Amino acid sequence: MSAKTKIIVLRAKELILGGALAVLGFFLLLFMILWLMPSKAQNEVSGDAGAPAPTYRPGIYTAELRLGNQTIEVETILEADRISSIRLLNLDEVITTAYPLLEPTMESVCRQVLENQSTDSVKAESSARYTSLALLSAIQSCIDKGLIP
Numbered sequence: 001m002s003a004k005t006k007i008i009v010l011r012a013k014e015l016i017l018g019g020a021l022a023v024l025g026f027f028l029l030l031f032m033i034l035w036l037m038p039s040k041a042q043n044e045v046s047g048d049a050g051a052p053a054p055t056y057r058p059g060i061y062t063a064e065l066r067l068g069n070q071t072i073e074v075e076t077i078l079e080a081d082r083i084s085s086i087r088l089l090n091l092d093e094v095i096t097t098a099y100p101l102l103e104p105t106m107e108s109v110c111r112q113v114l115e116n117q118s119t120d121s122v123k124a125e126s127s128a129r130y131t132s133l134a135l136l137s138a139i140q141s142c143i144d145k146g147l148i149p
Contacts, residue, residue: 056148062074063138063139078142106135109135
């Protein structure tokens with residue numbers, strides 16, 4: 001029986017470097033696992049936390065929006081459990097000329113409201129902050145009209 005014994009010589013520098021790499025790898029793996037798991041905040045936003053969705057009286061609701069001496073209407077179509085459509089009515093050339101940011105801002109606000117099904121988390125563009133706030137106020141007024149308490 002001849003046993004071949006191998007002797008491994010490790011230097012302290014190699015041990016420290018190997019340990020540091022192992023710890024770094026462990027923390028990287030832990031970070032990736034935590035990053036990929038959904039958090040509580042995401043569950044609450046997506047509705048998984050058990051919060052009931054608002055219920056509406058289905059219908060078409062309008063609210064007036066005054067711009068100078070002109071009046072336009074914001075129309076919101078609500079279904080029983082969601083906001084299905086938002087659009088501007090009585091929009092003529094005089095208003096679009098006087099308020100050139102109205103239509104692009106309305107498109108942006110509508111897209112966000114329909115995505116989130118709420119006016120709470122809509123981000124107003126800095127160039128049209130007041131236009132966004134006026135539109136959101138009119139949209140919220142329509143939603144409040146159709147909301148079942």
